[in-house]
Amino acid sequence: MKKNLVLKLLTIIISIIVLLILLIPRPLYADDGGTEVYKAKLYSVEIRHSIWENNAGFDWYRADLEEGTFGYLTGTKIKIFGRIIRDNTEFLTSEECECKRCNRP
Helix, strand or coil, X not given: CHHHHHHHHHHHHXXXXXXXXXXXXXXXXXXXXXXXXXXXXXEEEEEEEEEEECCCCCCCCCCCCCCCCEEEEEXXXXXXXXXXXXXXXXXXXXXXXXXCCCCCC
């Protein structure tokens, strides 16, 4: 009886440790203008704010702007099990970007 209880307790403790390893993210910061990435084994969250150039070959190309216009990629990208769940990244010019990083006094 006592051996069975110890085995159950050990199984629960090991399960909790494995879950913590899989779910606790580690923060990474890119040198591209302010992108933050929180990465765990099962998921990742990118809070994008990177300096970018408007070129036709990229997903975030805006036809209403002149090619070669500099601005920022801003938005959030969430991946779970390697699949993109949400990606609302968009290209904004310096005038359109309303974050504190772009509009310093």
